[in-house]
Amino acid sequence: MRNLLRWETALVFLLIVVALTGQVSTDGSFLSGGNLFYLGLDIGEIALIALPLTLVIVAGEIDLSVASVLGLSSALIGWLWNAGWSLETILPTVIVVGAVCGAVNGLLVTRLGLPSLAVTIGTLALYRGLALVVLGDTAVADFPSSYTEFGTTPLPGTNIPYPIVLAIVLAILFGVALHASSFGRSVYAIGANEEGARFSGIRVKRIKLTLFVLAGAVAAIAGIVYTFRFSSARADNGVGLELAVVAAVLLGGVSIFGGKGSLFGVLAGVLLLGGLRNLLILQDTSTEVLTIVTGLLLLVSVLAPSITRRFGTLRKATP
Template identity: 55%
Template sequence: MPESLTRAVRWDTVVGALLIVLLLFSFTFVDGFGNALNLSFLIGNTLPIALVALPMTLLVVSGEIDLSVASTAGLSGAVMGALWNQGMTIETIIPICLLLGVVCGLVNGLLVTRLGLPSLAVTIGTLAAYRGIAQIVLGSDAVTDFPTQYLDFAAGRVGDSFLPQAFLPFVVLLAIAVVVLHATPFGRSLFAIGASEEAARFAGVRVKRHKLILFTVTGLMASLTGIFWALHYASARYDNATGLELSVIAAVLLGGIDFDGGRGTLGGAIAGVFLLGAAQNVMSLQDVSAQSQIVVTGVLLVVSVLGPRVARQISVARAGRRAAAPTA
């Protein structure tokens, strides 16, 4: 297969093409999909996944994972609601919640980098711990009376367009993440760490520091997502964002990020995010039950892990046959 064609059929390119096909199909055949209100609803509901997917992509590229992001988001929302009930201003509450996210991410990072514990096990533990703390902080209450201007920003649209106001800051964060991962020495180091941590260490990469930074930033972004979630849905509860980690991991892996690290693009990850979001939106319009949507998400997660591996094995086998073929 020619090299140019090989690049054209990369997994992330395939995912981008599938997203375009799904959008064209939905605009043509799914009633109500193309109206401004539904498109705004689709993007707004996908933004929490997309926000967490930015740092999660960098983390998975480095060979780690954080399953506690949804619980961190829930804890952030719970603290936000509790402090609002105590009379604090929203301008004071938001920095406190963001700092809390930094602490949660730092705890994960220290346990992984300093104690050498596997990130999968660590973040399963903190997933439960952070959610439990959120329930202690807020109980079963739901706080809904946040300032109108913040609710309007989180749920409102830009003029008469379908774009949510919150989409514009996301584009800025996306641009920063793309530059960091694909155009800086730090990003190149993450690919090196994911490909071979030992080789990266011998090459002078400060592996532990890089991973600690990634876990901390992931906690920060999860906390920001928790704030956005509470304002977007006008409700702060301890169980906000439950199950978000499954959607984030499914979308990131669907976008071609290798679970073992060292491979993938942020463009592919974001294409995976919006492919998953569009698919869920179409299923909702077709009255598919929430339970069935969860099944579809799980199937996509399996496919996203299996697909790139099968494609890579086929590529390796083809290369082996070419190398073994007799030359004229």
């Protein structure tokens, strides 16, 4: 537990370092309202998907299909819009489809006892494939501006983009669910010791299924955000985003083995990755540096606890 707290402190420290370096090196434009708005837009989808995915990983499972659900949701929006549906009916439909996608993952994992890694690699291909079947390689872009505006304008009077408002609301909901409810305690218990959780009367299968459904639904919401932000519905929207989200969650201090991590750490991780990307873009640094930094941060985040542990035992061994 102490290791975890230390990692979150380290993340906040890193965030401050990034913010200060950014502020100094860009002559104050990094923390300006306009730039923070773009930063917020840039991390919107990752922040959204990272929320349910944190719970999934804390419960000891993984969902690699989230970016494909995002793509499927985007493709469906375009397809249904072309078919003449109104957006008021499309959006709920898409979220339901996302939840169904999540339920398929969850049922395969809980009812058949299949490893979620294999299942969601399968559905990663399946859902992305369905997105391609639905929309092919065409793009639908003629959405009314009253909707696409949500993706490109801030909340009136502030610099907060709408997707971030949505992410904050959901973060509070997921935060309460994970950290202040019996449901959340059960999620930690399942991740720490599934067998033990089952014997203590926790409905392991039902909770896991719920988590996968939530991941699917929120990924579909992220698909809506993505579609309106670029005002373009395409089947290949968000390809490869799953790795970025998993990286952000793990960087936030969540253990891949489950049972450990906090939503606060994950949000710090998302901000750190987004902030770094934004800073590097502002400084015209090539994006490959960012790719390397992402990978290195991820490695450090898993190596740090292991190294501190080793030092700890060394110190104990040599009194």
